[in-house]
Amino acid sequence: MKSFVAAGVLAAVLGAAPAFGQQMVQSVCQQNFAVEGTPRVTAMNFRTWRDFPNLAQPTALKNLRAAMLAEGFSNIGLDAEAGALTTVQETSGSGRPQTLRVTARKAGNGTRVDAVFMIQAGQTADSNVIRAALCRVVDAANL
Secondary structure (H helix, E strand, C coil), rough: HHHHHHHHHHHHHHHHHHHHHHCCCCCCHHCCCCCCCCCCCEEEEEEEEEEEEEHHHHHHHHHHHHHHHHHHCCEEEEECCCCCCEEECCCCCCCCCCEEEEEEEECCEEEEEEEEEECCCCCCCCCHHHHHHHHHHHHHHHH
């Protein structure tokens, strides 16, 4: 009985190993993540970026908008000439919105995507949660 349970646990661990290993390696977007500001004292900006060789800007903008919608953002404004998507959300009940701005600019034969999530002074956010959400949006540019 003990060997069966041990074998089952070992199989479960080995079966989960690839997924665990994939989470251990940070994407380019996650490596480029930076936080500016002082929590609760100043406004905070959470930024990241990624280059996508051979990705057309219009395709990137379409995919980025879809990813922003999937993350729960709505009323997304598009400035196609500037390659910018902007949305504002108010989730705290304070009447003080947070802003997400994503740009997709031509870079050589591809597109560079930059994203910044801005919260106001006095607001807080978990940088790990923001990093994961921003990178889901940025990485979706090339779906």
